[in-house]
Amino acid sequence: MKTLPVRATATAGLALLAGFAVLAIVLHLAGYDALLAIGALFRGAFGSTDAFVSATLVRAVPLIILGLGIALAFRAGALNIGAEGQLYAGAIAATWIGLQVGSWPAPLAVAAVWSGAAVAGAMWIVLPVLLRLRFGVLEVISTLLLNFAAEAAVSYAVTGPLRESSGTYPQSDPIAASARLPVLPGSRLHLGIAAAVVLAIVLWVLFSRTVWGFRLRAAGLGPRAAEISGRIPVKRVLGVALLWSGALAGLGGGVEVSGVTYSLFQNLSPGYGFAAIAVALLARLHPIGVVVSGVLFGALEAGAQGMQREAGVPAVAVAVAEAVVIIAVLLAEAAARRSPSRQPATPVAPG
Amino acid sequence: MGVPRPPDGTLTLSLINISKQFGPVAALRGVDFAVTPGEIHALLGENGAGKSTLMHVAFGMTAPDAGRIQVGGRDVVLRSPRDARYHGIGMVHQHFTSIAELTVRENIALAAGRLQVGEVLRGLDLDPEALAGDLSVALRQRLEIAKALATGARVLLLDEPSAVLAPAEVEDLLSRVKAFVRAGGAAALITHKLGEVFAAADRVTVLRQGAVTLRAGISEVTRDSLVTAMIGGPPPGREQGAPSRATAMRSTAAVHLGTVPIHAGELIGIAAIEGQGHRELLRRVVREHDAVAFIPEDRTTEGMIPEMSLAENIALGRDEDSRWTRGPWIMWSAVREHSRGLMQSFRIQATSSDAPAASLSGGNQQRLVLARALESEPPPRVLVAENPTRGLDIRSTSEIHDRLRRAARSGIAVLAYSSDLDEVLELADRVLVVREGRVVEAPPGADRRVVGNLLLGIPGSEAVR
């Protein structure tokens, strides 16, 4: 695989700038002190080492893992918009397993929690995969709808089977200590960051140097040619890619539970599943790029909390910036498609 | 409507000194072309000569960089097909532009710009409520003409209308055009087939590399003078010492098409009309055999992945080749080296093996697909080619024909389908015709007429077996 082209990085930078600009304008129009808000955003993300390590990087972990899963699916030509729901499925499984493994040695407990979460995530995407392969149902819609179903499932879990023993709040008991991830001393940064980076490297090697990765890329860039000239079973490749995508999203949920929340409750994710789409697109689907853009969006999310604290802006407002980033990247891709000198850039969006 | 018509309703379309540049390429250079009532004016040239561009200008689909367009003697500006229609110009496109999911009536209404189209339907022999997609190819062509006429066109531009028709259907088409012209209409016939020019045209203009190289009445030209004007030199000869009738090894058949056996070393030409099942039969051959090299019809969507590099495209379908794979790993450096070798031996012009396939010209893309097909390890035993020279200029076409013959001589069973009957006849040792999903063999030495009748299933034509 070629080194990251200058053009892609420049596009990413401009997209981020656009995101911030539009956010600032919107904040101002809504009556907030835009400069204060943006400043609070930066301080919340980068203001201190503690902010960077404990707030930004911690939030980067699920974004990177989910972003890798989404990038994997996109590269195969499949649109997984259900990472949020798969994350929750993983979180439910992780919590349940985490409550059972108290007597296990820590490495085994964590392995069980993580694998269970990944399997749950894959199971949550199985139905959309079947619908796509057998009935041609667009996986966009089916994965999207299952997000809502997952939220309902979490609600049911924390008010029913997984409800805490004291029964006061709709949340689960904390998971066993052996299932909790070790943290960097003096911070909240947990082992998940290592997993995220390792996964990124693995995916990069897979894409650039293996037959499996080549076939996946071919299936995504030219499904008909891949089928006819490449003798690649495109449907199977698509299905497998989606399952792995779901597994990664589920793993992200498991990592969150075992590293940050230690329990299950509603709205555990501030929209990681959707932000991860922006993460993947901004990185132009390149696994190492996903790490970088994951950190950037982690900063956005961490900064959003700071923005809420200091400037009273609801944290959800940051979704505006994320949306603008996605649109900016899509526009850049559309412009590149039109220009006569076609770069060998990774087409960002399937279809 | 548009320019005021002379009382007899006739219109002349004049393109004067038209020039058009696409980036560094000069598609048209100072071309004059006029279409007058009562005559069919043929526009001849090989692929890439500028015929389509000129017609796009005439129909308002492209704006010329320089030159004037006159209708009925008055200067006009055509900003879109709507303007062209307004001025009485109609176009019958090469690729059908009917919408399959709409009815005949709806398609005509759309073209006419209004819902009431009763009078156009009369005399057409078309069922107004039939879905356009259910029509046979010849009827769809008739629908195309109806659409052009529905707008009140008095000048018809026909863009390679016979590409997908059998000889008898082409005759029907040309007779309809002649009737239109006799009634005062004017028609321009774009084609690269000399046979049609002599069959229908009153006047012919030849384009080569964007400029007019010959303009004459039909009685003043010969086949050779036309070909010379088209390619700027004498027609390319066959490769030396290459008789097209190869001695086939009459051992067991290498492959079957339908029930017809095909032996190693034979170059089989396959003739068929669209929709008669040839594609399914050919692709079944590809699916059911290993060691099959395949050149699919649509190179940009089926043969290669435009966004991937040349090297990656070479690796497509060759990802278990021991020359560059070890277990799960691909060694791209080995692929690149192999690709560079292929670029040399097949004369593929590209900036490097990392250039995206989309940046190659049509001819080079086809060479790429051919190179990959032929150079596999182990070498193929069967080669299936669908319209391998479609859209290519004469030289590339000739080159590909030679490659096919060479492949056959080296012992590969070659099955070549072409929608151009003349190409099939020229290439093949044996001709197979596919009709309604079944394969019949044409008698040895059969000519256009005989094969054409087989294509249409006209009884009384003799078939082997």
Next chain:
Amino acid sequence: MDIELVLAGFLAAAVRIATPLLLAATGELINERAGVMNLGLEGAMLAGALAAAIGSVAGGPWLGVLVGVGAGFLVAGIFGAVVIGAGAQQIIAGTAVTMGSIGLTGMVARTAFGPEGPGLTIPTFGPLPIPVLREIPVVGPALFEQSLLTYLSWLLVPVSGWFLFHTFPGLSLRASGESALAARAAGVPVDRVRMLATLGGGALGGLAGASLVLAQVGTFAERMTAGRGFIAIAIVVLGRWRPGGVLLAALLFGGAGALQFAFQALGLEVPYQLFLAMPYGLALLALAGVGGWGRSNAPRELGR
């Protein structure tokens, strides 16, 4: 329990719940027939809901409707500019538009209504009974004591059908959705047609959001549309891209939503999350069921 009363109550609730779905789905039907799938519909609905709430508080429910429609129109306009004007990929752009709308409405709602929301302070539309028809047993109160917006949603069904299949603009629109290339060759300004269809669809989406607030729920809460925009897209598929089919499909989903009340009225104990998840499960089932023989009905340009 008087079974007639329960049935009438159930039907009335079903129709009421179906109304925003029907409005949004009819809008989406129009732009999908033109070849545009607008996943930003959810965002248009949400924006319409918030705008309607604010407008109604400011100047009564009719102003709310006007502002709601306008908000939906604007959201669709952004989507259209990005996708049709610039040629960006439809599906992801639509998702982004919805994300942006969620962020924007979350922010504006806080400013306008404070952290608690508007509660029950929003002037709404009451039921508009139709004199003679309401007397019909069971069906009468269910169908003919609805709000004006519900009647409007029904009226739009034959109107959209007539527009699509019996007018020339409708023919141009359908042509754009089946083959942009052929439509252009026939002189249809495909981009303009698609843009207008998208704007129309967004306006109806905004109206749907407005009706959700002003004729069903009665208040605004963050993310209150809860995926209705996406369900509307499933409804279009289930309805085989025909206005009549869309009406039936919308009623089906309305019924699923009303099931909760029926169960409660009949004294059946089911965890409420099941009803929460039901519409989405139903949509998936519908997509699968239709998928076998319905997909061929999709406008061919969709998703390209």
